[in-house]
Amino acid sequence: xxxxxxxxxxxxxxxxxxxxxxxxxxxxxxxxxxxxxxxxxxxxxxxxxxxxxxxxxxxxxxxxxxxxxxxxxxxxxxxxxxxxxx
Amino acid sequence: xxxxxxxxxxxxxxxxxxxxxxxxxxxxxxxxxxxxxxxxxxxxxxxxxxxxxxxxxxxxxxxxxxxxxxxxxxxxxxxxxxxxxxxxxxxxxxxxxxxxxxxxxxxxxxxxxxxxxxxxxxxxxxxxxxxxxxxxxxxxxxxxxxxxxxxxxxxxxxxxxxxxxxxxxxxxxxxxxxxxxxxxxxxxxxxxxxxxxxxxxxxxxxxxxxxxxxxxxxxxxxxxxxxxxxxxxxxxxxxxxxxxxxxxxxxxxxxxxxxxxxxxxxxxxxxxxxxxxxxxxxxxxxxxxxxxxxxxxxxxxxxxxxxxxxxxxxxxxxxxxxxxxxxxxxxxxxxxxxxxxxxxxxxxxxxxxxxxxxxxxxxxxxxxxxxxxxxxxxxxxxxxxxxxxxxxxxxxxxxxxxxxxxxxxxxxxxxxxxxxxxxxxxxxxxxxxxxxxxxxxxxxxxxxxxxxxxxxxxxxxxxxxxxxxxxxxxxxxxxxxxx
Numbered sequence: 001x002x003x004x005x006x007x008x009x010x011x012x013x014x015x016x017x018x019x020x021x022x023x024x025x026x027x028x029x030x031x032x033x034x035x036x037x038x039x040x041x042x043x044x045x046x047x048x049x050x051x052x053x054x055x056x057x058x059x060x061x062x063x064x065x066x067x068x069x070x071x072x073x074x075x076x077x078x079x080x081x082x083x084x085x086x
Numbered sequence: 087x088x089x090x091x092x093x094x095x096x097x098x099x100x101x102x103x104x105x106x107x108x109x110x111x112x113x114x115x116x117x118x119x120x121x122x123x124x125x126x127x128x129x130x131x132x133x134x135x136x137x138x139x140x141x142x143x144x145x146x147x148x149x150x151x152x153x154x155x156x157x158x159x160x161x162x163x164x165x166x167x168x169x170x171x172x173x174x175x176x177x178x179x180x181x182x183x184x185x186x187x188x189x190x191x192x193x194x195x196x197x198x199x200x201x202x203x204x205x206x207x208x209x210x211x212x213x214x215x216x217x218x219x220x221x222x223x224x225x226x227x228x229x230x231x232x233x234x235x236x237x238x239x240x241x242x243x244x245x246x247x248x249x250x251x252x253x254x255x256x257x258x259x260x261x262x263x264x265x266x267x268x269x270x271x272x273x274x275x276x277x278x279x280x281x282x283x284x285x286x287x288x289x290x291x292x293x294x295x296x297x298x299x300x301x302x303x304x305x306x307x308x309x310x311x312x313x314x315x316x317x318x319x320x321x322x323x324x325x326x327x328x329x330x331x332x333x334x335x336x337x338x339x340x341x342x343x344x345x346x347x348x349x350x351x352x353x354x355x356x357x358x359x360x361x362x363x364x365x366x367x368x369x370x371x372x373x374x375x376x377x378x379x380x381x382x383x384x385x386x387x388x389x390x391x392x393x394x395x396x397x398x399x400x401x402x403x404x405x406x407x408x409x410x411x412x413x414x415x416x417x418x419x420x421x422x423x424x425x426x427x428x429x430x431x432x433x434x435x436x437x438x439x440x441x442x443x444x445x446x447x448x449x450x451x452x453x454x455x456x457x458x459x460x461x462x463x464x465x466x467x468x469x470x471x472x473x474x475x476x477x478x479x480x481x482x483x484x485x486x487x488x489x490x491x492x493x494x495x496x497x498x499x500x501x502x503x504x505x506x507x508x509x510x511x512x513x514x515x516x517x518x519x520x521x522x523x524x525x526x527x528x529x530x531x532x533x534x535x536x537x538x539x540x541x542x543x544x545x546x547x548x549x550x551x552x553x554x555x556x557x558x559x560x561x562x563x564x565x566x567x568x569x
Contacts, residue, residue, distance in 0.1 A: 003367070037354075
């Protein structure tokens, strides 16, 4: 479970885990606590997989996210053939 | 014929103390179902729970009662497969393994004979909000259906069923999480051809159906045949509403949702409380467009308490016999295999052997690690230790292990992406703990109260609880101390 960013919601302040595949694709995020959808750069605090703590604006162009991640994101066709929970 | 009501009645009759009822209305989408289950679990109880008046996503009392926590005790899994509850430990695993190797073809029945067709909804009438869909843990962003979608391989025509999580996104829309296993392969094949993937979500059925879906048969084997074999009877199937005879659905299910996964579409899904008892992250995942819903007039909605015993036990049980049989081929002295709930029935494996030669323990452990990549820690114990009893396994580790001699660490092995301890997305570190006694040198024997002495003084005859009245006359206590 190395590939996690913790993102803070700009509305309610709740923190939740996000996979880099979503992050690097530039998709808006969904806060599980208040239901708000927000752009990643709106987040007041993002903690990367290697422990770096920055506001979302630091990742506006996407490049910082890529460099901050300690590992490459898993491709869709990951060889992880037994990753399902059962 | 598999009927969920028959199973519930059987459990009520044979294990009435393992069933609880909730008659007051509860709101599953506001954590009130799992809140009840959590309190029971905290009190050391894991009963099957029937909620008679759960609310649907409209906020009204649903027409569907809700049953959950069915699999949280092995005794109910044994009952589901028609075994005596006394065989709920390793005999259940062995029987599952025996049945899994066989195949019973499904039986196609006309829709008139299919209970799941008693109510048919298509188009906008097929509204997911009528169901008491459960939001399980505090970071789940929405209610989730966590039962089994069935898909059909476009090349072989084989059906595949698997537990997958599905996030409520709208009246006719679900998010779908898949990892690269069988249903993922089927979806990929459709996407490469630009085609939608047909999916029938079996939301509720007899528990034997779901235990059957947990088989570890190779990709390409037809799950409808394996499910029939595990259940001990041919699975009755019937034409779907959306695709007719081209896609068959379980005829005796309580509820089936038919839908399609559009190719190339991904949306935000998660986070979700997963099997390790931790959250999997928010991801980009597939969606399902709902086309039709069919159900019995008296349908009962079903849910699994994911990340708890209800989820763990059914995931571990099918693996135990498979591992045992593989070890048996290399270490014939193996006596039992168990994936304990303390290791979420995935990450820990206990193996007992009647060791004849030093080195057999490690040989057995290698087989375990090679057989199931989810397993991270293997504990090998002697046959005098019950692998189903964590206290005994920990006792063996405490008294029969010198760490510098009995513990082996294997780095850079394939693990599971949901294991929160992994620092790499794919690889993990594994551990073998050999908690067996040495064969080649003397070793302190385990203390033992003679069995024949225990048989002479059965506690049912000899022990009086403090709350019970003391005997009078000759059997009265000479100490005069009586409760």
